[in-house]
Amino acid sequence: MKTNFHTHTYRCLHAAGTEKDYVEEAVSKKLDELGFSDHAPFPDKDYGFRMKYEELEDYINEIDKLKNEYENKLRIYKGLEIEYHPCYIEYYTALLKNYGFDYLALGEHSYTTKSGLFKNIFFAEGTSDYIDYASNISEAVATGFFAFVAHPDLMMLNEFAWDTNCDKACNLILDAAEKYDVPLEYNANGLRRNLTHYPDGIRHPYPDERFWKLVSGSKIRVIVGSDCHSPGQLRDEAVSQAENKCADLKLNVIQSLF
Ligand SMILES: [Zn+2]
Numbered sequence: 624m625k626t627n628f629h630t631h632t633y634r635c636l637h638a639a640g641t642e643k644d645y646v647e648e649a650v651s652k653k654l655d656e657l658g659f660s661d662h663a664p665f666p667d668k669d670y671g672f673r674m675k676y677e678e679l680e681d682y683i684n685e686i687d688k689l690k691n692e693y694e695n696k697l698r699i700y701k702g703l704e705i706e707y708h709p710c711y712i713e714y715y716t717a718l719l720k721n722y723g724f725d726y727l728a729l730g731e732h733s734y735t736t737k738s739g740l741f742k743n744i745f746f747a748e749g750t751s752d753y754i755d756y757a758s759n760i761s762e763a764v765a766t767g768f769f770a771f772v773a774h775p776d777l778m779m780l781n782e783f784a785w786d787t788n789c790d791k792a793c794n795l796i797l798d799a800a801e802k803y804d805v806p807l808e809y810n811a812n813g814l815r816r817n818l819t820h821y822p823d824g825i826r827h828p829y830p831d832e833r834f835w836k837l838v839s840g841s842k843i844r845v846i847v848g849s850d851c852h853s854p855g856q857l858r859d860e861a862v863s864q865a866e867n868k869c870a871d872l873k874l875n876v877i878q879s880l881f
């Protein structure tokens with residue numbers, strides 16, 4: 624079975640391709656299931672790097688139209704990649720119940736510290752920030768709103784060596800995934816990023832092998848995500864590499880969320 628549940632579109636303003644372009648690509652690559660997960664807008668705030676709230680309806684209508692049009696060729700799912708904050712509980716509920724989304728992928732780019740500061744994980748000031756970040760993920764996973772955690776090891780892109788905070792943060796995420804049976808995504812987009820010099824070695828910013836070694840041997844379900852920002856990235860070479868790595872690590876890989 625060939626699938627992908629992490630797909631962006633031109634609407635997020637940093638990706639190329641319309642919904643139809645991705646559907647056509649999926650059909651030509653003989654996928655069985657395609658899930659759209661563009662970066663979700665919030666009704667009251669513009670976090671940037673994502674579709675405008677006013678465009679949400681168009682996104683929904685376009686995917687619904689394609690679902691019908693390609694009914695016999697491809698199973699299409701309507702999703703969003705979205706950050707968690709407890710103040711948006713009603714919004715997540717509305718997206719799933721009223722707007723008819725099939726799933727929400729938890730894509731934590733920003734997070735809130737214990738003291739209430741709003742921070743971006745791309746600019747961590749130290750590994751202690753990873754613990755706040757992981758606590759946000761853990762809290763999000765417990766709500767039951769999210770079908771999987773996108774790039775759960777994204778924090779590792781920061782330029783710090785592995786230390787005990789990393790162990791603590793990773794275990795917070797693993798414990799939540801295990802307890803609530805929420806899959807973790809092995810993200811192929813990290814493999815598309817350059818190999819980078821870190822204080823403790825050369826590696827891709829993410830996925831981080833040390834995180835996935837902790838997952839290995841657990842019951843946690845793992846899904847490979849293309850995280851494509853152009854149609855050509857749908858199940859490309861990076862995805863094959865990701866699948867090989869998951870096999871090497873003997874991860875409990877699933878193909879579908881449904
Ligand atoms: Zn993106």
Ligand SMILES: [Zn+2]
Pocket residue numbers: 629631704730773850
């Ligand atoms: Zn993404």
